Amino acid sequence: MKYHVFDAEKIDHRQAYRLCVGSIVPRPIAWVSSIDAAGVANLAPFSFFTLVSHYPPMVSISVGERERRAKDTAANIEATQGYVIHTVVDGWEDQMNRSAANFEPQQDEFAEIGLETVPSDVVAAPRIKGAPIAMECTFERTLTFGDEWKTQCVIGRILRWHVREDLLTEAKYIDA
Numbered sequence: 001m002k003y004h005v006f007d008a009e010k011i012d013h014r015q016a017y018r019l020c021v022g023s024i025v026p027r028p029i030a031w032v033s034s035i036d037a038a039g040v041a042n043l044a045p046f047s048f049f050t051l052v053s054h055y056p057p058m059v060s061i062s063v064g065e066r067e068r069r070a071k072d073t074a075a076n077i078e079a080t081q082g083y084v085i086h087t088v089v090d091g092w093e094d095q096m097n098r099s100a101a102n103f104e105p106q107q108d109e110f111a112e113i114g115l116e117t118v119p120s121d122v123v124a125a126p127r128i129k130g131a132p133i134a135m136e137c138t139f140e141r142t143l144t145f146g147d148e149w150k151t152q153c154v155i156g157r158i159l160r161w162h163v164r165e166d167l168l169t170e171a172k173y174i175d176a
């Protein structure tokens with residue numbers, strides 16, 4: 001059996017990306033709603049997403065740069081603290097993909113994509129109406145990695161879950 005060897009120090013960021021997203025699969029998507037200081041809502045998907053801790057419940061998303069500056073989601077979370085992570089399920093792929101487009105910071109992405117929102121309870125960022133699971137989160141800390149190519153690992157604490165009633169078992173597990 002032949003193997004191709006890749007040394008992390010000898011490959012560029014594109015090849016590193018190809019290896020990362022091909023080696024670590026599947027990755028669930030955090031569909032993240034955030035809001036800027038002026039109150040403009042933002043929505044974007046992140047597959048560099050995982051659990052950090054369950055008690056307290058904490059999650060991380062890793063946000064890369066675009067044109068050498070932080071993407072809106074990372075900047076918004078640091079600026080206004082509260083955000084919402086939605087679970088993406090079958091039937092929402094098209095809207096999820098469209099929310100990855102490069103909108104101007106002042107554009108309301110929910111309106112552009114045609115998604116309805118409802119107010120959150122404990123954070124200012126809105127929730128997607130009808131999402132099966134939504135988690136209201138508050139910013140905890142950012143870990144920044146990389147020199148020429150920066151990634152911000154944004155860690156947050158889940159404050160409140162909204163789980164569609166029919167997804168819950170009697171013991172209050174989510175029937176994944």
Ligand SMILES: Cc1cc2nc3c(=O)[nH]c(=O)nc-3n(C[C@H](O)[C@H](O)[C@H](O)COP(=O)(O)O)c2cc1C
Binds near residue numbers: 064066
């Ligand atoms: C399925 C999917 C997964 C993505 N995962 C990530 C990710 O983990 N990290 C990242 O920086 N960008 C990721 N992106 C790209 C962002 O969603 C995209 O850059 C988006 O425009 C960022 O929006 P913002 O500037 O409003 O935060 C992903 C895109 C798609 C379609």
